[in-house]
Amino acid sequence: MTNLFTVLDALGLLLLCFYTVQMTLAALVPKPRRTATPDPDLRFTFLIPALNEARVIEATVRNLRRVSPQGRVVVIDDASEDATAALVAALAGADPQVWLLRRRLPMARQGKGQALNWASEEVLRRLRAEGCDLRREVLVVIDADGRIGPELLAEARQALGDPAVMGAQARVRIRQSVGGWQWRTLVGRMLEQQQDVEFFITRHLQVLRSHWHTAALCGNGQLMRASYLAEQFARGVSPWPDVLLEDFGSGLEIRLAAPGYRLAFLESAVNQQGLPNLRRFTRQRARWTQGTLQCLPYLGRLWRTPVPLLARLDFSYFLLSPWFNVLIVLTLLTQPLRWATETHGLLLAPAIGLTVSLLNAALQLNWLVRYQLENRLSAGRLLFTALSFPVYGFALFLSLPLAFKNHFTGRRTWDKTARHAEPDAAPPPAPLEVTAASSGD
Template sequence: METVFRLIEGLGMFLMALYLIYSLCVLLVRRRTSSPPERPLRFTFLIPALNEAAVIGATVQNLRAVAPDARVVVIDDASEDHTAAEVESLARQDPAVTLLRRRLPHARSGKGEALNWGVTQLLRLGLLPGAPLTEQVLVIFDADGRLDEGLLPEARRAFADGHVIAAQARIRVRQGGVTAPGWRGGLGRLLLRQQDLEFYVVRHIQLLRERVHTVGLGGNGQFMRVSYLAGRLEEGQAPWPPVLLEDFASGLEVRLTNPRHRLVFLESGVSQQGLTDVRRFLRQRARWTHGNLQCSPALARIWRTPMPLGARLDLTYFLAQPWLSLLTLALLLYYPARTVDHLVSGTVNWPLTVQLMALNLSVPLLWVRLYSRENRLSPRQAAFAALGMPVYLLIMTCSVPLAFRNFWRGQHGWVKTARHAEA
């Protein structure tokens, strides 16, 4: 039995070493400073919307104000509220705003299918005039998104490289909208802060992934060259695969379709609402993990397609995340029980225990320090972020079994994230 315990603990040490090495690489990477000239491009914002009446008006107005030369196209996915009426009202006042409506029973089949349908309609109806398709870029935008003023100029510089097919903007989570009193309000604010901190870490991961051209697309602030999308549709291939993680899968298809295709990360970004309810948060993260599992068959193509070894390892590591998280959850159950056993028998190796705890805490605390410095948090806010991280990670870990259960049962449906109106 002791041999089994040693194997389990050896696995734990391996996972911790893998995490620390990857974290060190992410922390050390620096953004490249090259700044090519901007290329004339036509942008079209494509917003899939299902029951978004509370936020869609403000989002469209934000886009028209910040990007007056761009078009805004909203795909109403058979909403039951006043989403379509809200957009129609804006479209009557502004010819740069267009509403596309899906009807049941073909609607509400997922965000990816709504986007595939929307792009098909734009091309079929000739709604993208004014420039060759190679000079047109679609920007996938969430119904609660807000655009940074510097994002489109940065995208024009990035897409000056003809090999750049897609790009992902940095995402931030707006802090606000928590109205619940007492501990529920405190938990809601903790979730908001931790989601923004998580996307801060993701920003650094994206900088590392940009070095091997494996930047992950994240749905909100996702740029796609229209000529690529048109080519995929002509070949009978859906640009957004039918999985719950359609944004990442679409970027993976870009990378696997042609070894010369590049994906880049844009430092300017978009902001969006965060989730303040634990149940909705668990459901969202379970959906993301579930979608990751659906992408697992792509592993064989990753190792067959010509690309640098670093790109293969990065994509493999990403697709292995659900399984690594499941192992981590099992170890979280094992180590407390093993510790109690050592305490009872008096065989605790205290120096090693303290060193391992210090290593495990060092990386999260460093992220909190860097995040706090960038966002100019007060000492109290920084302490709140640091103390909230273990709670947040525990909540995220709890979503992993739910994702595996849904995946193994073949329950591939999804529940849309609800949003709230903002002042």
């Protein structure tokens, strides 16, 4: 038993070292300079997968048409039961740049990836019929609650000015719920806040990955060159694989398709609603983790394909991360058994144990300070953000066993993320002051 605990502790300590190195590099490494000339001839087609999105779809379509007057907006209705299709049909009737593509049961509701593959094939057919140059056509995936500004497209023109860049990912920001909060909504507001902190940290990781061109595609704000999509379909390969993490898988497909293909990260943001509900948040993160588990077979292809070493290591670390997290959780959960059986694992000197604890605290403090510097939080909001970390960590802890349970029992349901109605002209993401207002979410 002691040997088992020793192995667990040693692996946990090694993973902590990897995590520390990764977070330190993410905090310190500057973003790479772009040298490509912006391509003014790029044209954007926005793909919006939509299932029961009547609460938000009109505002999203209008936002995209304002930001990109020359672009197209394609809404993929996935057999909605609400007024989504009717609302988009009305917009399409008044604006030829708005297209409505409708999927019907039983083919519909098979997941976001399948909807995107089906719709992009139809879009490519129409683009070819119009005589478009697919090298200068870019498909942009936007969630039904997504909002962007013109700066995103300007940055995309420069990033995709490099002909080797086949895909790009925008930064993601979380819009906080409007209004005050009650005690019953406190946990939800904490989760919303931490989701923005999480994407803030992800932004730094994406900058780090940009140095070896492996920026992860995250779905909302995902850009892909139409010529690459056409190549994949011609080879009989679906650009978005049939997994619950189809966006990450689509980035892997790009890097594995050809040695010279690259992925880029865009600092300009797409902002979206958060999930202010513990149960829904836990189910979403379980789906993400299960999707990562489904992507594990990519590991073999990754090491058989001529991809740069750092790119291989980066992707491999992500693909194995659910299993690494299990090791860390087992290290924590076996503590009562160790106490009961009076057995020990890896014995560390008190000074080393204290150093490890302080190092972990310092990493969290680093991101809190950096988040504060970017967002200029009030003292109350800063304290609220700090107190939210344990709530977020607890939610992630709950999602891990659920993900493994779903994976090994064969449950592959694509859980729909629910939205809430909000004003058409949603403000950019900014921290919400914590007040004792009486109104709820």
